[in-house]
Amino acid sequence: MTRRQEIEQAIVALETQRALLGDQVVETSLAALRQQLTEINRPEPAASPHQAERKQVTVMFADISGFTAMSEKLDPEEVRSMINACFERLGEAIDRYDGHIDKFIGDEIMALFGAPITHENDPERALRAALEMVEALEEFNRQHADIIPKPLALHFGINSGLAIAGGIGTRQRQDYSVMGDTVNLAARLEDLSEAGEILVGEATYRLTAPLFEFEALKPIKVKGKAQPVRVYRLLKAKAAPGGQIRGIEGLVSPMVGRVEEFARLHDVFNRLKSGQGGVVSIVGEAGLGKSRLVRELGQVCLQEAQATWVEGRALSYGESASYLVARDVLRNLLGLGLETSSLEGALILRSAVEQLFPDQAADIYPFLAYLLEFNLDSEAAQRIKYLEGEALHQQLLEAVRSYILACTGQSPLVIVWEDLHWADPSSLRLLETLLPSARESALLHLLIYRRPVRDSRIWEFQQKINQLMPAGHQIIELAPLNQAESGQLLDNLLGAEALPNRLKELIIAKAEGNPFYLEEVIRSLIDSQAIVRAPGNGHWMAASGLDKIKLPDSLQGVIMARIDQLDPETKRTLQIASVIGRNFPYQVLARVLDKTAAGQ
Ligand SMILES: Nc1ncnc2c1ncn2[C@@H]1O[C@H](COP(=O)(O)OP(=O)(O)O)[C@@H](O)[C@H]1O
Ligand SMILES: [Mg+2]
CATH class of the missing domain: 3.30.70.1230 (Nucleotide cyclase, GGDEF domain)
Structure with missing residues (x-):
């Protein structure tokens, strides 16, 4: 077990002892463990x-x-x-x-x-x-x-x-x-x-x-x-849930390309309607359209109204929280809004559990209420109080599993697990226990995450899914859009006649087939008034002849965050290579690296 895994397990175990140890003790110990986790994840700063x-x-x-x-x-x-x-x-x-x-x-x-x-x-x-x-x-x-x-x-x-x-x-x-x-x-x-x-x-x-x-x-x-x-x-x-906000106000495009990927998803969904569940990973770099692809299926689901669709989202700053994604799934399954108070939420949960489990409500309710961080009444608190760490964790998992399976008995269920590359370890463990049930029930898990970096938490998780379900796991990998598709998307957003071809080519080259990049390049051109709406007909047009496009600020973070994940040596190589140019002969790079290493 790696050091990171050890710490993550300790966090999960501590979290489940909260009732026994009290918030104060747990929070203090958790803070120390989280600190260690951040240090492990953090490469040495340039000193x-x-x-x-x-x-x-x-x-x-x-x-x-x-x-x-x-x-x-x-x-x-x-x-x-x-x-x-x-x-x-x-x-x-x-x-x-x-x-x-x-x-x-x-x-x-x-x-x-x-x-x-x-x-x-x-x-x-x-x-x-x-x-x-x-x-x-x-x-x-x-x-x-x-x-x-x-x-x-x-x-x-x-x-x-x-x-x-x-x-x-x-x-x-x-x-x-x-x-x-x-x-x-x-x-x-x-x-x-x-x-x-x-x-x-x-x-x-x-x-x-x-x-x-x-x-x-x-x-x-x-x-x-x-x-x-x-x-x-x-x-x-703003009260809206966390996560990225994408798109440009007022500019829309139907989904471009992704025909085969969508057909695969649609197939899985059709099988769900006939009672057969599944697990599908939708994998790709930031901005390639993972969420969009799944959202398109969500529209179909909504229109047909034959299945229930819920989502849970991991947040980039929520990796050290506990059960964050799982809680989101459960809240959405219960239809609880952000403004629903703990008191109201507890009532809604109780009646939902009583309806699905007329005889066993007392065995399930306390654990779900605990997971959702509702105030527990004395009877529910009593159920939890004497359970030790791992035992409590197991009971939580069991309660969630029973509840979700009972829901699939009423209507086929799709659970979208958004941005799992940021998921907290306890949510991943919970998801892991849910996966095998997809084989015997009308439960479809759509797992969305970025292409895993080797040895990362999500990489290990992906390995685990493959072990757990050697046959039952599909992976849909999104590639960048091709030149024609990028052009189509640009035309859809701005109007086909809008811009001179030369400018279109520049935009498309800068975006490298990534729809999010394309949107951000367009946004920055609008912000800097390099493209403007014509006063008469409102069509977009180029305000001035551009021969270069800067990388927008909004993308610098996305790209730098990837570069910062590299080990210092690789990062240094990349930095030097980038000075030479976009393409460079290997020998030139090797020579420059040798020279800088020798301090010349
Ligand atoms: N195939 C596509 N056609 C049109 N727009 C797309 C396509 N894929 C993604 N987009 C748009 O690009 C942006 C980024 O997509 P998103 O699904 O958020 O990426 P991801 O979830 O992979 O990070 C969104 O505004 C989305 O609507
Ligand atoms: Mg997304």
Whole structure:
């Protein structure tokens, strides 16, 4: 068993002891284990000046106000311990989104999202972390109300953009950090923010606008910039579930290509309607259209109304949570919305369980309620209280399995497991126990994930499915769209007559057959007004002759996140190769690598 697997198992085991040990104990131990997991997953940051790199980062400055008032009232040792306790809590929120605490400057925290390690949604992570930090501080204030003279408050400046990342300092003492205009503007925004405010720069705003609510403020003048800079105040996360938001508002296309892949899925679905379940993996890189393909089948399912369709989604920042995806599936199966309270949810669950299991409700309800994190009544709590870790976990799995199988007795059931490459280990274990049932019931699992990197969690999971169901597992692998299909998609989105052929070719080449890339390239051309709607008929047209297309900001994270998964040596090779050009003779690369290795 690898070290990562050991830690993951320990997390699952601990999680199931929650009732016995209490939240406090479990949370503290979990935090330590999660920290270890992140460290295992995190390659070494570039630490020498030679390895400095230009990176797309999101920088957060968070300042705590109220410590001064505190130091007037408490003795220095007390103040110190309060400050540390407070930083500890705020640091947890940053850790949860895999941010990197760059430094503490007095009562200020500087944190990075996207350096040393890039995720594809660093701006989103920074904003979610900031919102959670605000909540954590409120709780901190409540808990220490009797000691602190005045509640502490946070204010933030957050900004995204290119920065130089790497070791900074003298030869003797270097710290990993980032520098550049992006950082300066984030610091400036923090200066401007008032207690409780989270101010973000325009790039952060653009990259996260579909996910959060903002208020636009008056643009500000910044030293060294001719134009005033736009500033937004973050209000809250939108109530829509997490995950990527794709597509461009107002531009739509029917599904292009994917004829054979769709036919295979449709076949499996037809068999489900006649009572035969199955397991299908839909695999491909980010943006190739996995979700879209499955959504098209979902439409068919909805129209025919002969089967039930539910989805559960893994989140990129939810890998260390417990039962996150499984809980999502169960909530959707019960028709619980995001706004459904724990109390209402418990009632709905109870009546659903009683209807399906008139005699055994008391054996099943407590475990499902526990998994869904509902408040347990005393009878249900009693059922769980004396169960030890693994035993509780087994009972949970059994309860979920029984419940889902009972549902398939009422109508064939499709469960879509979205973005499983991010799934938490306990959800994967749960899914694993559900898979074999697909053979004997009207249950179809559609598993969506990116092509597994060797030895990753999802890679091991894929191996396991193949072991569990040597015959019953189909894999549909999505390839990039071909040239003609890409052209078709572009025409569908913008209108066939819209753009000069030369520009179309540039766009298609940049997107490399990836529909998501294609959309993002178009979006960035619209944003930068390189293509505009003609005033009369509203058709799209090129505003100026372009001979080069930049890679949009929104794709940098997706691509860099993949590059950051490579080991340092491969990554370095790739960086050097990219300087030579898109294509290069092997000998040239070998020579350059030799030279740089020798420090020439
Ligand atoms: N075959 C296709 N035809 C038209 N649009 C597509 C196609 N495949 C994907 N898209 C669009 O491209 C974007 C990315 O697809 P998505 O399904 O989200 O990718 P994935 O789930 O593989 O990351 C979405 O807006 C989607 O609607
Ligand atoms: Mg998807």
